[in-house]
Amino acid sequence: MDLIESPSAMTSWARDQARAGKIIALVPTMGAFHEGHLCLMRHAAGLADRVVVSLFVNPLQFGPREDLARYPRNLPRDLELAAGAKVDLVFAPAVDAMYPQGSLTRVQVAELTDTLCGARRPGHFDGVTTVVAKLFNIVGPQVAVFGRKDLQQLAVIRRLTLDLNWAVEIIGHPIVREADGLAMSSRNIYLTPAGRCSALALHRVINFARQRAATGEADAAALTAEVRARLLMDPAVRVDYVSIVHQHRLVATPILTRDSVLALAVFIGTTRLIDNGLLLTEE
Template sequence: MKRATHISELREIIALEKKRGRVIALVPTMGYLHRGHLSLVERAKKTGAFVVLSIFVNPLQFGPNEDYASYPRDLERDANLVEVAGVDVLFHPSSEEMYPRPMVTYVEVGQLDSVLCGAKRPGHFRGVATIVSKLFHIVQPDLAFFGQKDYQQYLVIRRMVSDLNLPIEICSVSIAREEDGLALSSRNVFLTLEQRLEAKILSQSLNEAEACLQAGERSARKIENQLREKISRHCQGIIDYVEVRDAGDLSEVTTIERPVLIALAVKFGSTRLIDNKVVEVDRHV
């Protein structure tokens, strides 16, 4: 596995592979990797592509009171993991490399970035779209892989690529979970033992909401209220949001007649966890 810290280095490596006719796949990450990230690498490797994985904790997507400084980092641990997983190039630039001067140019994806996490974290998706756009221009991948745990992020990036006519296929990969259902996250390391035990209620609640939908419930508000009640009853976490949205464009839904995203965010102390489930409904129920 090769490693690059400078944009010029990475571009030279990729240019050579493109001359050889290789398909280029990008897996963008913020590091502190877990099995979910490695599942993205696995999917990318199955395509036969030359796989570039980036590690960059992007300051643009953190708010002033968020956990940028304390976000978990362990570059050498991550490098060992991705080398074993078969990554061809690890790109781990510094903030100075990615942002050599204050940014005055940003990418914003309207509508999709103003609800759910976007409503609770103003500017977050502007930071995400901007850094991913930069990575796309640096790497010029044919394929890019994103996990469905950050489903809103996946939709934002997919729409950005479509609107800007970027020749990149955006591939989504299912949420990786612990045995008890908790969605894997780099932030899980911050949970206390009690919080970790309580956090499994998030996926359990989503599963119950899906079962309720499949049994015939079509009121988005009833689904949301049942989720809030169950989470509040079984844990001490503070609900940030629980919402049912259209799975395609995150528009509001009242009566569920098409695929929906059931999404939630809950704070356990200072640790904010997100989870979701996309549910297709049977219109004949």
Template structure:
């Protein structure tokens, strides 16, 4: 089993000692209730670095008062067993009091990239994400840090934050892991009713249809977005929040299909909000 650290000081000391002995460190920050998507990140960290580390912390700063902080699923024993199977050597499992012993007066915000999409839907979210990830990067020290591409806006925010603040962190994006029917893995999938779960793969089918249209020559951003909107709109269980073609680096909305882009989607199934995306490259 991995060595479990309840304190920042203990986790930091263990990783500092690994680097002092000549080992490089791979780090995977998580909020727990781990699934195969997280496992793919931890396996990548273990395969590419001498020492793999992870954190399990449900960060209150990134939840609004109306969101599911108290109900967020947790299963620490299962999480640690999965981390062990993936080759993780050290896991930080801090309490809220350990991470935030005093009211937080210092926060990290990333402008522009956070202005739309998830940032508009959840105004407090990305400042909470950037603040906790910045703190974790400070604790972990020089390392490679692995994030899934499913939360693509989050990945873009973390990449820009690390670059802007000259953090000694290489941010690594890893492919989305999906169920056999195409649904992107997410800890929130457990909230779906059977009917909602059966309907949810419509998001991936819609993205695939849009990507196929681009491959066939479609170059209108509005047309590509409409393919997704129409497909999801035809599913009674789904309510589309947005479908947007954006620049992959800046997340600026695209006027046309051109270069390295991402097609982002958010849709609601009852009270559960699911995200997905696909690369659009020409």
């Protein structure tokens, strides 16, 4: 497995692969790999001839009071894990290589970024779409794999790719969970043992909502109220949002449809966690 840190060297490598007729799959990450990341990498290996994993803690998508400084970083460990997951190359640029002094351009997707995490984290998705646009230009993939845990991010990137006419197939990989149902996240490392127990409420309420939907509850407002009440039964859980939206358009679905997804964000202490689940359709 190769490691490249220079954007120009990355583009040169990718062009060599293209000339050789190889299909490139990109898995964008911020590092701190866990089994969820590795599942994306292994899935990508089945879709392309070459797998590139980008490893870049993108400062543009962090707010001023968020966890940029303490976000977990362990490059040697990440490289070892990626090598065991059929990755051909890790692209790990420095911040000043991705955003040279004087950079003025930002990429923005409107409307889809106005709700859910976009409403709570101003500027976050401008950072996401800007770095993804740069990665697509630098790496030139034909396929890109993202996790479905970041529901809004996936919808935004699909819109970005469509609107800018990139010939990149966007693959959404199912949420990867621990044995007890907790969605895998690099931020789970912040949780205390008690906090981790409280975090299991996310998966429990998704299952509860699915059961209610399966037995005939179709009113989204009634269901979100029930879900919120169940989350608040644990005093350690602070609800950021509970919403039922269309999985692609992210608009509210007052009456449940097959595209209705329960989207959740909560704080456990200072740790913000997100999760989601379709209500009437198998994942």
